[in-house]
Amino acid sequence: MASAVQESRSIDHFFSAPSGRTDRWRDLHAVARSWSRGETARSMVEATLQELGAIEEFHAFPGQELLAALRERLQSDDASGFLALAKRISVAIITGNYKHDSKEWQAVDLSMADPVDMLPSSLGESSTYRPYFEMLAVTPAPMARWPHMAAEFRRLRRPEDAFVYETVLVGSLEDAVCAAVLNPNIAAVVIYEGFALKSRHDAPVLRSVIAAQQPYLDKADEADLALRLAAGLKAIRPELDIYLLSDRRVEKLAGDPRAAMIRRVMYQIEEPLELHLSVLEGIEARYDTPFFDNLKRYAQRPVATFHALPIARGKSVFRSPWIRDMGQFYGINLFLAESSATTGGLDSLLEPTGNIKRAQEMAARAFGADQVFFVTNGTSTSNKMVLQALIGPGDIVILDRNCHKSHHYGLMLCGAQPFYVDAFPMTEFSMYGAVPLRTIKKALLDLEAEGRLDRVKMVDLTNCTFDGHIYNTRRVMEECLAIKPDLIFLWDEAWFGFARWSPFLRPRTAMGAAADIEAWAQDPDAAVQHKKQREGLGANPSIETLLDTRLVPDPAALRLRVYQTNSTHKSMSAIRQGSMVLVRDVDFHRVEAQFHEAIFTHASTSPNQQLIASLDVARRQMELEGYGLVMNAIEVALDIRHEIAVHPVISKYFRVVGADGMVPREYRTSGFVDFLAPDTHWDDQLRSMREDEFCLDPTRMTLVCGTAGFDGTSFKGLLAAQYNIQVNKTSRNSVLLQSNINNTRSDVALLIGVLLKISNEIEARLRQGGEDERKAFAARVHSLMKDVPDLPNFSRFHDAFRTDAGKTTPEGDIRTAFFSAYKEEKCEYLRIDSPECDRRIDKGPALISANFVIPYPPGFPILVPGQVVTHETITFMRKLDVKEIHGYEKAKGLKLLKPDVLASKKK
Numbered sequence: 001m002a003s004a005v006q007e008s009r010s011i012d013h014f015f016s017a018p019s020g021r022t023d024r025w026r027d028l029h030a031v032a033r034s035w036s037r038g039e040t041a042r043s044m045v046e047a048t049l050q051e052l053g054a055i056e057e058f059h060a061f062p063g064q065e066l067l068a069a070l071r072e073r074l075q076s077d078d079a080s081g082f083l084a085l086a087k088r089i090s091v092a093i094i095t096g097n098y099k100h101d102s103k104e105w106q107a108v109d110l111s112m113a114d115p116v117d118m119l120p121s122s123l124g125e126s127s128t129y130r131p132y133f134e135m136l137a138v139t140p141a142p143m144a145r146w147p148h149m150a151a152e153f154r155r156l157r158r159p160e161d162a163f164v165y166e167t168v169l170v171g172s173l174e175d176a177v178c179a180a181v182l183n184p185n186i187a188a189v190v191i192y193e194g195f196a197l198k199s200r201h202d203a204p205v206l207r208s209v210i211a212a213q214q215p216y217l218d219k220a221d222e223a224d225l226a227l228r229l230a231a232g233l234k235a236i237r238p239e240l241d242i243y244l245l246s247d248r249r250v251e252k253l254a255g256d257p258r259a260a261m262i263r264r265v266m267y268q269i270e271e272p273l274e275l276h277l278s279v280l281e282g283i284e285a286r287y288d289t290p291f292f293d294n295l296k297r298y299a300q301r302p303v304a305t306f307h308a309l310p311i312a313r314g315k316s317v318f319r320s321p322w323i324r325d326m327g328q329f330y331g332i333n334l335f336l337a338e339s340s341a342t343t344g345g346l347d348s349l350l351e352p353t354g355n356i357k358r359a360q361e362m363a364a365r366a367f368g369a370d371q372v373f374f375v376t377n378g379t380s381t382s383n384k385m386v387l388q389a390l391i392g393p394g395d396i397v398i399l400d401r402n403c404h405k406s407h408h409y410g411l412m413l414c415g416a417q418p419f420y421v422d423a424f425p426m427t428e429f430s431m432y433g434a435v436p437l438r439t440i441k442k443a444l445l446d447l448e449a450e451g452r453l454d455r456v457k458m459v460d461l462t463n464c465t466f467d468g469h470i471y472n473t474r475r476v477m478e479e480c481l482a483i484k485p486d487l488i489f490l491w492d493e494a495w496f497g498f499a500r501w502s503p504f505l506r507p508r509t510a511m512g513a514a515a516d517i518e519a520w521a522q523d524p525d526a527a528v529q530h531k532k533q534r535e536g537l538g539a540n541p542s543i544e545t546l547l548d549t550r551l552v553p554d555p556a557a558l559r560l561r562v563y564q565t566n567s568t569h570k571s572m573s574a575i576r577q578g579s580m581v582l583v584r585d586v587d588f589h590r591v592e593a594q595f596h597e598a599i600f601t602h603a604s605t606s607p608n609q610q611l612i613a614s615l616d617v618a619r620r621q622m623e624l625e626g627y628g629l630v631m632n633a634i635e636v637a638l639d640i641r642h643e644i645a646v647h648p649v650i651s652k653y654f655r656v657v658g659a660d661g662m663v664p665r666e667y668r669t670s671g672f673v674d675f676l677a678p679d680t681h682w683d684d685q686l687r688s689m690r691e692d693e694f695c696l697d698p699t700r701m702t703l704v705c706g707t708a709g710f711d712g713t714s715f716k717g718l719l720a721a722q723y724n725i726q727v728n729k730t731s732r733n734s735v736l737l738q739s740n741i742n743n744t745r746s747d748v749a750l751l752i753g754v755l756l757k758i759s760n761e762i763e764a765r766l767r768q769g770g771e772d773e774r775k776a777f778a779a780r781v782h783s784l785m786k787d788v789p790d791l792p793n794f795s796r797f798h799d800a801f802r803t804d805a806g807k808t809t810p811e812g813d814i815r816t817a818f819f820s821a822y823k824e825e826k827c828e829y830l831r832i833d834s835p836e837c838d839r840r841i842d843k844g845p846a847l848i849s850a851n852f853v854i855p856y857p858p859g860f861p862i863l864v865p866g867q868v869v870t871h872e873t874i875t876f877m878r879k880l881d882v883k884e885i886h887g888y889e890k891a892k893g894l895k896l897l898k899p900d901v902l903a904s905k906k907k
């Protein structure tokens with residue numbers, strides 16, 4: 001049974017090795033129970049325990065002592081004793097209780113244990129809570145000495161330590177990698193030189209872990225195992241502090257660039273206390289939240305305020321008989337921490353010099369950026385800031401027409417010329433995918449052919465898309481930079497900030513790809529690759545040839561300029577509207593002044609203190625537990641996918657669209673089908689992540705509800721009203737489910753329970769309703785699933801707004817169009833249900849949209865200012881059965897610009 005479970009979960013574990021551990025303990029618990037009932041042979045329990053043992057060596061808890069006690073009970077045929085202990089251990093692991101309760105570490109008899117060696121030193125009793133982590137020690141010492149070494153570290157604990165840790169010991173590079181992957185509690189690594197290369201184990205799970213990490217390990221040469229390990233660990237978990245204990249002269253290491261990855265090099269013989277203190281200091285450096293810490297201090301001080309913010313200190317609230325409940329609801333600290341001051345230790349977000357500056361620098365370190373800017377008005381504002389900072393009037397920006405409206409409005413404000421490119425359509429679900437690279441390259445090459453390449457400043461894309469399409473960020477940037485080496489990239493990663501903390505997703509983030517490209521450009525081989533390709537392509541390659549070639553940029557010419565915006569509040573523990581701009585731009589110094597102007601333009605002069613504090617804290621959390629949390633979010637998503645797919649009743653009415661349904665085959669050249677597809681192995685997924693043009697973020701699940709007779713909007717309403725389940729986006733026949741760092745296994749159970757209830761109700765209705773009911777249901781499903789409107793691609797800008805555009809390229813002047821609508825005499829209205837509408841589209845004069853028209857769902861502008869209305873648009877609007885359409889009043893009709901008035905503007 002255990003092995004069958006492992007088999008079916010093998011792909012899940014590629015993403016979520018740590019959570020796989022709890023499953024194994026659940027399995028052991030289950031096998032132990034049936035052994036105690038005499039239903040399973042002891043050998044079965046033995047095999048399960050054996051498999052588990054290899055993984056448990058990478059965790060401090062339960063540790064050798066408890067495992068030995070388990071084995072002993074197994075040997076002595078003590079089935080009930082075994083069950084009791086296995087149950088206790090698995091509960092302790094699932095709840096994490098062992099981190100705070102020393103009793104969990106003891107096998108049976110409390111009097112037998114040496115209290116000095118017990119974790120965690122007064123944690124339970126002390127009033128101050130001390131966070132727990134594990135330290136990995138990689139050592140050449142014989143295994144027999146490991147318990148002694150762990151005890152030695154334990155003895156170094158002092159009451160004044162801010163954190164408490166246990167040590168996990170391993171003897172080889174491979175085991176160290178496995179430990180870092182499998183154990184999210186590990187926060188620091190101590191490497192003693194002289195350890196082995198190969199693992200002592202040959203468990204299949206470990207082989208796969210190592211195989212999955214091979215690319216990182218292969219990067220380094222054989223020569224220096226310690227540095228090779230450090231580089232490998234940093235590639236998997238960049239947040240880890242690494243300490244090297246060496247007998248060699250430290251100066252020898254200094255010349256190696258990989259030595260920069262090591263927090264501190266020490267002599268092996270140095271005081272162990274020194275190491276202990278360094279390790280704690282390293283954790284403190286991540287735990288430190290300069291702005292939040294200061295805000296807490298500020299709140300404790302007696303301050304008389306004579307500035308405008310009556311709510312500060314809470315007196316206007318708590319003294320009032322009428323609004324006192326607000327104070328009771330939020331608690332006093334919210335008001336004590338409110339201030340409009342930027343002095344007294346509080347920094348200014350608009351021009352930070354103190355703790356906000358430090359907090360932003362720490363975020364830059366955490367997110368792999370050169371600079372980070374905190375934004376308290378959401379990514380809507382972050383996007384407008386970045387666009388204004390980098391784009392001037394007349395500049396061309398290539399962007400996805402379906403991107404968030406902040407981009408469209410931002411470009412309108414800048415007076416940019418948007419060059420809209422279309423994502424591949426997913427008509428079946430009334431949604432769009434992502435923009436194929438070929439389309440983006442073609443846009444650049446067409447502009448080049450028009451002699452307008454110098455006007456293109458930026459490629460602006462959403463990664464991942466709302467529905468989970470992840471770009472091959474590295475490939476997109478490399479190929480675009482091969483055409484224009486100083487192109488700027490804005491990656492809107494509103495939903496994807498968390499991806500930094502998954503080694504599998506990180507290479508496909510803006511910052512991850514930027515780091516990889518930077519490293520590649522420094523490799524001498526890069527210039528050779530580029531030269532070879534250029535020679536191969538010859539002097540004047542055709543556009544078609546360039547589109548078919550995977551272009552290599554010129555490493556000497558490229559200027560890497562990458563911006564990322566993320567709604568920290570959407571995927572991490574920030575308060576709503578908390579957002580960040582991440583910058584990795586070699587030419588940032590040249591735009592820095594503009595960047596600050598853009599901040600001044602868009603940021604509120606009264607940024608919310610709690611929001612800034614939450615950005616600071618969100619960063620702390622991700623640096624200390626992000627790896628495990630993200631793994632868990634992915635595991636939860638894979639669980640939901642699995643449960644829905646295998647459930648005999650639910651799967652009749654609902655399904656989560658697989659990777660194969662979300663990403664057309666032509667963009668999945670690796671051949672990867674889906675996370676749940678039979679015979680899918682880790683390497684397939686890894687190859688897909690590395691090679692495919694698009695892959696699917698497993699945490700974003702398109703749940704088809706049209707097959708259950710619900711349209712997306714009413715299904716969303718049903719889940720919210722009757723079951724307290726909130727979902728985000730909907731389409732005509734689907735809703736989007738999303739797991740994140742706060743989800744647990746209980747959420748999976750809740751959701752599956754609700755889907756089952758709804759499915760059973762449908763079954764009952766169909767049974768009782770007879771033939772008529774079944775026919776009506778089938779008709780409804782058919783209408784939702786088959787009678788779907790074609791998605792309207794971007795048509796074109798009217799010529800009146802293309803006086804400064806290329807002959808064959810579609811860019812247009814959206815700002816002039818937008819402001820033309822301010823003059824009433826230039827506008828007209830036309831109802832889309834009028835025959836006049838069709839007549840004018842056929843015979844003219846053209847219908848020109850005066851504003852943005854954005855239906856929710858799908859949430860992208862089907863019309864932008866200056867865009868010519870076509871039959872496609874009107875047909876889509878007529879079929880659209882949603883209530884909410886921004887920029888359109890049904891009774892009045894479409895707001896249009898009068899072509900005859902515009903005619904005077906033509907050249």
Ligand SMILES: *Cc1c(COP(=O)(O)O)cnc(C)c1O
Binds near residue numbers: 381495577
């Ligand atoms: C939500 C979202 C935004 C806007 O972010 P806010 O933080 O809500 O202002 C921008 N882009 C995308 C892709 C989004 O999903």
